[in-house]
Amino acid sequence: MDVRVAVAYHSGYGKTESLARAVARGAASVDGAAVELLDVTQLDADGWAALDAADAIIFGSPTYFGSLSADMKRFLESTVDRWVDGPRWKDKLAAGFTNSKTMSGDKLNTLFDLAAFAAQHAMIWVGLDLYPGWHTADPTQSNVRTLPAGAPMMTDGDSDGSTDLNRLGSWFGAMSQANSDESADATPPSSDLATGEHLGRRVAEMAVVFSRGREALAAVA
Amino acid sequence: MDVRVAVAYHSGYGKTESLARAVARGAASVDGAAVELLDVTQLDADGWAALDAADAIIFGSPTYFGSLSADMKRFLESTVDRWVDGPRWKDKLAAGFTNSKTMSGDKLNTLFDLAAFAAQHAMIWVGLDLYPGWHTADPTQSNVRTLPAGAPMMTDGDSDGSTDLNRLGSWFGAMSQANSDESADATPPSSDLATGEHLGRRVAEMAVVFSRGREALAAVA
């Protein structure tokens, strides 16, 4: 009955890994979701098996010089035998996250790189369902909206964005910003990690929906 | 029990409209799918209601000067009240298609424009599950692969690509190429229209899966 979510990431200095751990925590918070956290530079046969078995794969990479990292791309290229005779990853859900030291930092292009890859595997792309945070001078006014009851898109703002979800304004995937003079213990900030957690949770929830739908269709077939 | 699929397009000279009609045909070929074909420059209250009620919206635009058309973008901007107090289109499926007169023609950027929009609405992006066509000198060798039984990713090649699905090599959405000296009666070619049809069918099928999954979860809630 479980859905399986794999978080496949590369991290150069531990900061993307912090975000990856947050994404995995979010996915694991969903009832019935089993989560694997996989460093793509250390993949063994079990890791590949986890990827092949996953209902959803969430890909994460630092943004280096405006695109995904070479280590991440090496992994993506190594999936070719899942593609060429299949495609074995068709209809899995996919999502993405990325970290860099600056606020915008061309991170969107890394998410496009990841999404273009996922589309070639015929995966289905899930982004963030979060209004943007951190865009007001008056923190008490941030993200005050008329929301339908129970709506999950909501953020609590303050003037430095430190408690805002979706602090950087991204929807295609989760972005974090990590100060260049701090270690991965201190940065990226908790707001960005919470945003990653939200992405993980959302992807796992959507995987449950998708999985239940397949079961229902199989039952009548 | 039906799922509803809306095809929301702009067409300058009728060629993107031909592709839109193919996409709609493909969606309508799925059991239980109700399809609305909507010219976004002519949207009335019924059209907006169809969009709001849709389980999936497939967006189509010509590529002009490397991005989506101004008319398409005007429509996208006019969805802001579905976003600001909701977001009312959250978790709908989304997909995209585009036409231009050349083979590549920066059409990928139009698909990125559409997908970035859909992500801001918290929609879920569905691409093409088709191997690329038209990439061999020997037409009998095109797309010969070991496919699992019943696998839908398959194309039949010939030397000018005229019967290949996914003739142009696109996965993020469906692309067509329409000759500049022919009218919309004659171009884009049937292979590109069949590719659009395939996209419509796939999106409707995925909408059924998601819809059944939600019903199953609601039944136990």
Add this chain to the structure above:
Amino acid sequence: MDVRVAVAYHSGYGKTESLARAVARGAASVDGAAVELLDVTQLDADGWAALDAADAIIFGSPTYFGSLSADMKRFLESTVDRWVDGPRWKDKLAAGFTNSKTMSGDKLNTLFDLAAFAAQHAMIWVGLDLYPGWHTADPTQSNVRTLPAGAPMMTDGDSDGSTDLNRLGSWFGAMSQANSDESADATPPSSDLATGEHLGRRVAEMAVVFSRGREALAAVA
């Protein structure tokens, strides 16, 4: 002897216009540069003449729903007669800027939209020569580097980025972030306007280099 720089922008609420004015100021600060600031929704024959005569055109648009605005795109489409029989804008320099309310906000995609357009006109794209700002916890450490004498890439950091050039981390063009609860008098902040000013100056300086080069080649031809 003058070089001519046109700044062609659309602004919905005055914030992109503030950035446009900053870009124009920067260009005008270069010796021998004549600058025209043009609202593309109000273009008359003189405006078009200024564009046609320009050595460099800097395009600016808000980012709405992840791409350039419909009003901006309408203008871009209306340049088609400069393209179809020419292309008359070939080899002009081009650059871009964009504003939105959030830090990242998919603004990179708007710059890609503008650059894809400029490439179709065979224009040459000039970005920002600025290290990124605002990426350290310790403001005294921000952007301390060993720079060659006179190097223009340099920023002075503080903890909220308010005096940093390239505060958001963008190189393809200039980005600004404008608070949603402030008017165009108060936002985007001075750091973002200074970044726009830097872009304008850089483009005008590069236009001088290209113009002098053409004169030198014409003199020996």
Add this chain to the structure above:
Amino acid sequence: MDVRVAVAYHSGYGKTESLARAVARGAASVDGAAVELLDVTQLDADGWAALDAADAIIFGSPTYFGSLSADMKRFLESTVDRWVDGPRWKDKLAAGFTNSKTMSGDKLNTLFDLAAFAAQHAMIWVGLDLYPGWHTADPTQSNVRTLPAGAPMMTDGDSDGSTDLNRLGSWFGAMSQANSDESADATPPSSDLATGEHLGRRVAEMAVVFSRGREALAAVA
């Protein structure tokens, strides 16, 4: 008096290398241009010196799974010491090319990857000044236009595009399409190689303009 153009490429199966050689030929055809062709997986100290000395660098990569190759990205990442203490490559011209087996094939995204990189180095991006080819049913009508005397943007069409420049419709850089069942001796076709040659020539010519402009300004300084 020479300008120096470096062509820095990765090629997996020799096809991108064929395009790289064409680009280099085009650059070398310009009076006074010295050209270095550099495989980025084999760079030695002389290769790095050639890159550092170049007035223009033209970057080429296959498109694998929708973005630049891992080998190419590894090279781009290894330029970081040219960036961090400089940036030493500032104001060099840059351009890009890419090959894949399909017509569109997400190749535009690889060009965006390369251009985003170049922008971070404060390089200036030069695209193709070519009308698109291969977009008519009647080959005698292809690219018939009223062109100003001497205009370099011109293509000669035929029904399979085999003699068209810019056969695939790309402006951000040069694209080629190589059949998957032919070796690098036979594919990509001559039209795509001629397009690459055109790009090389254009970049070298622009480098001459830029270089002469700097000399003229230095002479009066």
